[in-house]
Amino acid sequence: MARRKIIAGNWKMNMTPTEAVELVNTLKPLVATEDADVVFCVPAIDIIPVMEAAKGSNIEVGAENMYYEEKGAYTGEISPAMLTDVGVKYVVLGHSERREYFAETNETVNKKMLKAFEHGITPIMCCGESLEQREQGVTMDFIRQQVKVGFQNVTAEQAKTAVIAYEPIWAIGTGKTATTEQAQEVCKDIRACIAEIYDEATAEAIRIQYGGSVNAATAPELFAQPDIDGGLVGGAALKPDFGKIVNYK
Numbered sequence: 023m024a025r026r027k028i029i030a031g032n033w034k035m036n037m038t039p040t041e042a043v044e045l046v047n048t049l050k051p052l053v054a055t056e057d058a059d060v061v062f063c064v065p066a067i068d069i070i071p072v073m074e075a076a077k078g079s080n081i082e083v084g085a086e087n088m089y090y091e092e093k094g095a096y097t098g099e100i101s102p103a104m105l106t107d108v109g110v111k112y113v114v115l116g117h118s119e120r121r122e123y124f125a126e127t128n129e130t131v132n133k134k135m136l137k138a139f140e141h142g143i144t145p146i147m148c149c150g151e152s153l154e155q156r157e158q159g160v161t162m163d164f165i166r167q168q169v170k171v172g173f174q175n176v177t178a179e180q181a182k183t184a185v186i187a188y189e190p191i192w193a194i195g196t197g198k199t200a201t202t203e204q205a206q207e208v209c210k211d212i213r214a215c216i217a218e219i220y221d222e223a224t225a226e227a228i229r230i231q232y233g234g235s236v237n238a239a240t241a242p243e244l245f246a247q248p249d250i251d252g253g254l255v256g257g258a259a260l261k262p263d264f265g266k267i268v269n270y271k
């Protein structure tokens with residue numbers, strides 16, 4: 023069974039609500055497609071205006087983060103129920119920027135994964151090595167650990183619906199896309215890791231994206247790889263070029 027591509031933009035801390043609406047209006051006609059799931063993962067304050075602006079289009083709206091507690095004294099955090107209440111279907115979890123600047127660990131990512139599934143939100147769980155790790159030859163050891171801990175106590179049925187984004191840290195926002203071979207190799211290995219944790223059927227079903235300086239020129243070859251099921255796009259998701267990435271064929 024062919025996996026459906028999923029092409030997501032991660033807007034990061036860009037775009038005020040006013041700018042966000044303008045961007046959706048610009049991108050809406052450009053990202054129209056029936057061939058892939060198209061998701062805009064946006065800052066929490068942009069979610070409602072982006073949903074309004076995206077109404078009637080194929081754009082799904084996702085969050086960039088979420089807390090793992092249900093509610094309570096957690097100043098500044100957003101709960102899963104707050105997201106589902108307004109119709110959010112996806113959440114980016116464990117982005118390397120969250121891990122680096124906000125001390126997220128494999129364990130906290132795992133707690134968030136479990137909460138997301140409990141609330142019917144599809145997690146886009148990020149993993150990926152630093153340049154130093156790649157040079158030391160420990161890329162897959164590091165990523166396997168991220169995946170194993172991230173999916174702890176996640177059932178096979180839940181895992182089948184998840185999305186994993188492989189994002190080499192050295193390729194994020196640097197203009198240095200991983201080569202197609204590098205990206206395919208790691209995505210294939212992540213799928214093998216899922217087969218070891220669960221089984222072949224789960225590994226076949228789970229969708230694995232590549233992220234890191236994806237642009238309109240590199241997307242077609244990357245997304246044509248057998249184990250790459252789309253992309254998680256940062257900088258280029260804020261430009262009309264995102265339309266070309268979505269309609270990469």
Ligand SMILES: O=C[C@H](O)COP(=O)(O)O
Nearest residue numbers: 032194195234235256257
């Ligand atoms: O989540 C998206 C990634 O961090 C990629 O960002 P980038 O496309 O700007 O390199």
